[in-house]
Amino acid sequence: DTGVSQDPRHKITKRGQNVTFRCDPISEHNRLYWYRQTLGQGPEFLTYFQNEAQLEKSRLLSDRFSAERPKGSFSTLEIQRTEQGDSAMYLCASRLEGSRGLDTEAFFGQGTRLTVV
């Protein structure tokens, strides 16, 4: 395991369809994050997991979005009834909680580029 992997790398879908993305974090990392990045912008936080528990969700995450991390390992992000505004790069990152709560480096995957037509 050399890093965070995301699948698929690219997805083109018609408006109204559902899509699901997968993220496989670095194996010992207990924290997993989802971000969305649109062209020319910095990544925006969507949600994060500590092991299998989803601890925080952004207000950007509408009811059409759902994320899971069932066994505390890989995670999926599903978007239902996609809209053109959902077109973006979806990034996954993982991180190991450091001692005394100090933040450690987050490792990012290469992302899934979603295009809704």
Added chain:
Amino acid sequence: AQSVTQLDSHVSVSEGTPVLLRCNYSSSYSPSLFWYVQHPNKGLQLLLKYTSAATLVKGINGFEAEFKKSETSFHLTKPSAHMSDAAEYFCVVSRNAGNMLTFGGGTRLMVKP
């Protein structure tokens, strides 16, 4: 609450000249600060991080950044730019013992021959 402002959306330098990418943060607690670089079609890569140890932080590829609490700044510098440094750079803030990384809007660095 926490936020990051990258003061320049684009910076252009000539190869061999110094690089300065500016970042100001806002945080109601002692932050951890990071710089990430994103090359086209590649994932985000950590350049360096500040986590309340030395205020001058050295990173990869000759980059360094200085944490200045009084100015709430964490500017990224490099003495001599290389063509391969052309990329998008993101300043990031996070809480200690925290969770969410908050990204700035990014600075696109262009390096002219």
